[in-house]
Amino acid sequence: MMTNSILRRRRNELVAGVLVLIILAVLPLPIRDVYTQNLIILTILYAGLSQAWNILGGYCGQISLGHGLYFGIGAYVSTMLFVSAGIPPTIGMFAAGIVGAVAALLVGWPCFRLSGHYYAIATVVVGEIGYLLFLNWDFVGAATGLYVPFHGENWAALQFRTSKLPFHYVVLAFAALTWIVAWVIEGSRWGYSWRAVRDDVTAARSLAVRVFPSKMAAAAISGFFTAIGGAIYAQYVGYIDPDSVLASSFSVLIALPAVLGGVGTLWGPLVGAIVLIPTSELTRSYMGGAGGIDLMIYGGLIVVIALARPTGLVSLLGIRKQVGGANAAPT
Amino acid sequence: MPPLLEVQNVSKSFGGVAANVDISFDVAAGEILGLIGPNGAGKTSLFNSISGEVSPDRGEIRLEGRRISGTGPLVCARAGIARTFQVVRSFDSMTVRENVMVGAFSRTNRAREAMAEAERVLDVAGLSARADHAAYSLTPPEKRRLEIARALATRPRILLLDEMLTGLTPTEAQSGVQLIRDVRDQGVTVIMVEHVMEILLPLIDRAVVLNLGRVLTQGLPKDLVRDPAVIRAYLGDKYAG
Numbered sequence: 328m329m330t331n332s333i334l335r336r337r338r339n340e341l342v343a344g345v346l347v348l349i350i351l352a353v354l355p356l357p358i359r360d361v362y363t364q365n366l367i368i369l370t371i372l373y374a375g376l377s378q379a380w381n382i383l384g385g386y387c388g389q390i391s392l393g394h395g396l397y398f399g400i401g402a403y404v405s406t407m408l409f410v411s412a413g414i415p416p417t418i419g420m421f422a423a424g425i426v427g428a429v430a431a432l433l434v435g436w437p438c439f440r441l442s443g444h445y446y447a448i449a450t451v452v453v454g455e456i457g458y459l460l461f462l463n464w465d466f467v468g469a470a471t472g473l474y475v476p477f478h479g480e481n482w483a484a485l486q487f488r489t490s491k492l493p494f495h496y497v498v499l500a501f502a503a504l505t506w507i508v509a510w511v512i513e514g515s516r517w518g519y520s521w522r523a524v525r526d527d528v529t530a531a532r533s534l535a536v537r538v539f540p541s542k543m544a545a546a547a548i549s550g551f552f553t554a555i556g557g558a559i560y561a562q563y564v565g566y567i568d569p570d571s572v573l574a575s576s577f578s579v580l581i582a583l584p585a586v587l588g589g590v591g592t593l594w595g596p597l598v599g600a601i602v603l604i605p606t607s608e609l610t611r612s613y614m615g616g617a618g619g620i621d622l623m624i625y626g627g628l629i630v631v632i633a634l635a636r637p638t639g640l641v642s643l644l645g646i647r648k649q650v651g652g653a654n655a656a657p658t
Numbered sequence: 659m660p661p662l663l664e665v666q667n668v669s670k671s672f673g674g675v676a677a678n679v680d681i682s683f684d685v686a687a688g689e690i691l692g693l694i695g696p697n698g699a700g701k702t703s704l705f706n707s708i709s710g711e712v713s714p715d716r717g718e719i720r721l722e723g724r725r726i727s728g729t730g731p732l733v734c735a736r737a738g739i740a741r742t743f744q745v746v747r748s749f750d751s752m753t754v755r756e757n758v759m760v761g762a763f764s765r766t767n768r769a770r771e772a773m774a775e776a777e778r779v780l781d782v783a784g785l786s787a788r789a790d791h792a793a794y795s796l797t798p799p800e801k802r803r804l805e806i807a808r809a810l811a812t813r814p815r816i817l818l819l820d821e822m823l824t825g826l827t828p829t830e831a832q833s834g835v836q837l838i839r840d841v842r843d844q845g846v847t848v849i850m851v852e853h854v855m856e857i858l859l860p861l862i863d864r865a866v867v868l869n870l871g872r873v874l875t876q877g878l879p880k881d882l883v884r885d886p887a888v889i890r891a892y893l894g895d896k897y898a899g
Contacts, residue, residue, distance in 0.1 A: 515769060516767050519756065519759055519760045522760075523752075523760045526748075526751050530749065533731055534760050534761045534808065535731075535736050
């Protein structure tokens with residue numbers, strides 16, 4: 328029946344999501360090579376981060392290039408809570424998420440009055456301000472940064488030295504959570520409102536869509552999960568400073584997988600991350616980062632995709648992109 | 659009982675340009691009102707005031723006695739004003755059905771209810787067969803229908819149609835006319851801006867003629883076409899006589 332075309336599509340996506348989750352869950356089991364394990368963990372982490380970005384940048388169409396700020400805030404909040412109050416990061420990461428959401432709302436309040444490129448530029452500036460603040464803020468270690476103290480192998484603090492496997496499941500849970508949130512939003516009133524805001528603000532308004540609150544809600548959810556990703560990352564690397572979690576390159580790194588894979592699609596962030604993260608890591612290790620050849624390959628890839636397939640890799644793979652109907656049989 | 663919509667002494671200027679000057683007219687429930695006049699007469703500006711896009715500088719617009727002018731598009735849409743746009747504004751990343759659901763979500767939070775409502779209005783608009791196609795893939799007349807379907811999904815009292823029949827072939831325009839009649843028969847009052855007189859005049863119950871931002875005259879279509887003032891506004895002094 329026609330009415331259920333959307334419901335059917337959503338059910339299929341959920342089934343695909345569960346299958347991918349199972350594949351990613353068994354993927355690391357035969358792998359003994361630490362380098363490869365690390366690569367997979369980073370890829371999945373970035374898939375989750377980029378999905379969090381996608382909630383605001385993709386579904387709501389507000390291209391933020393300042394998400395590094397929420398990432399960094401997440402890393403700092405959970406680490407500070409751990410270092411100075413002894414609160415384990417499994418709890419601290421939710422505090423980090425809340426602070427990240429509040430930060431996203433504070434940034435959104437003035438910046439959502441700007442549209443299009445002006446909004447994107449404003450977020451770059453805000454991200455840079457955040458970086459400079461943390462660089463000079465002694466309370467959080469300023470330029471020296473913070474070491475995450477090792478409390479022995481334990482899940483509460485997400486600290487594992489003997490094996491990378493537990494961390495694989497931590498980032499997988501994170502990425503799965505962001506995916507599910509995006510899936511739920513896609514089928515809800517919010518998702519429809521946000522996409523309407525992205526496609527045509529004037530038309531959206533004429534249909535009683537509340538434009539500013541829509542953007543703020545998207546920003547809060549996006550900031551929340553980006554900060555949680557930052558908190559997880561801090562536990563993974565064990566040391567943070569402004570350059571390693573707040574640099575503007577993070578803002579780009581978070582946005583790129585979604586842009587490359589397909590903005591505003593469920594699978595874009597994961598597909599983009601699978602292409603981008605190994606490419607960037609491999610070129611860096613084989614080229615030694617000399618002369619920035621890795622970055623040139625990285626940038627070149629993005630230019631090629633932007634020119635050849637502006638809707639992202641997902642449309643190339645034949646996975647139904649959210650721009651519907653193309654696969655629907657003509658009647 | 660007050661008329662459904664009252665436009666009372668509405669004036670609106672953009673910089674030094676007076677788009678609307680002291681415009682007053684009423685719209686009765688269930689009628690199809692034509693808003694006509696040459697280019698630059700202020701028709702679209704008036705639409706923007708009624709739909710809440712802009713606030714009039716002076717005067718008031720009331721829906722069932724309640725002031726809606728100056729309240730913004732959100733309140734106007736909730737109160738029951740829906741519109742289409744002169745230049746089509748479809749949500750191009752979404753399917754036809756999803757486009758219409760955006761409108762339906764203005765009355766419900768439940769996706770299933772929005773889907774059922776979309777199904778209903780797509781049927782009214784004759785777009786059921788295209789429901790799962792991408793909005794950008796529609797033909798121009800289909801896109802106009804999509805805008806109407808989307809507007810109807812908000813369950814409006816009044817539908818504002820901005821040049822919905824302009825640029826269509828005669829056959830397409832005729833099916834558009836039929837759609838507008840169907841919409842009215844469903845209890846929605848229609849106000850339409852249109853240039854194509856030979857299609858418009860048989861369709862509308864009454865017309866308000868604007869010229870240079872003012873109400874030139876209003877009345878029944880058959881009287882207006884003989885009115886020298888209307889002929890002068892459209893064709894110049896030479897033809898009025």
